Amino acid sequence: MPLPTDTSAPHDFDFIIGDWRVSHRRLKTRLAHCEEWVAFDGLSSTTKILGGFGNVEDNLLQLPEGPYRASAVRAFDAASGHWSIWWLDGRNPTQLDTPVVGSFEDHQGLFYAQDSFEGRPIKVRFTWLSTPGQDPRWEQAFSSDAGANWETNWTMVFHPALPRHPAFPPQG
Template identity: 30%
Template sequence: MNEDRRGLLAATAAAALAAVAGPAKAQESETPAGPPPGTPEGNPGDFDFLTGEWRIHHRWRSGPQSAEWLEFDGEATVVGILGGICSVEELRIPARNLFGMGLRLLDQERNVWQDHWVNKNSGVVAAPGEYGGFTNGVGTWSSIYDQDGVTMISQGIWDEITPTSTRWRQRISADNGATWQETWIMHWRRA
């Protein structure tokens, strides 16, 4: 892995962490309610498998109700810092003009991972969109939100983890988890 890129990514993560911490009053008013019930417990080092350089093949639905899948390639650099309680991902998808940073932080008081996103276009660290952890080698991150009066569940799932590959997929449910629709699948291979 390019040490300059790793150092730059770690420095960027430190700046993002400072932005997330912000003034105590602002943080209190903007902190979401927390993880959904039944969220798996997180542990330091859970994301050690992801540290390194990756090539990623994406399959992405062109719309929420669409049957059409778009396919494109991208890459990522991931660095673990702070003794395994932070994983920083720089995601690059030139074909879709998408560049951003995933920031995964272990809330050690609640033992749950928070997943933040920073889009290159805004530069703003988003509040945690999903909370989760790993059970039996599968990581599940969930969030609950309202869409046009319907309670939706979104999940991001890390599975098929090996030393040289992994898969991340996103799925949504409009019926409290009875049925799911996959919306994005990423096949990761070590560079």
């Protein structure tokens, strides 16, 4: 039974609530001038939590080397107007990734974090695109030079799990 949503809850991530088939593309090697992409499918299901001030995304990623589960946890801080997003990889279930923090403007969400990759300090950027009438899209990019240059290394396009009836166009 879903609990009621708070009437003052933000609607930034309403576009991703529900069940999805996901088309993934990921660079074979990150931050190594690689141009070879690996494509794979996945499934995703997102539900609201915290009265609408957060959500949880459950994922099944069907990598060529074998499937795994992961989850994104998102929470909105009403005082700052920013979202924080944590990633929990089922292959390492005792550690949450460093959260990326940001907000939406004109159907685009930008979220950043300072992190490390293979022992090097990096900046991480998540970009969410929620253009009305189009399938939602997510991108991850890394920068090893404090944000002067970015390498997009993973993209996801979310397709409705069930075909939409023509009378019910995509939600914006």
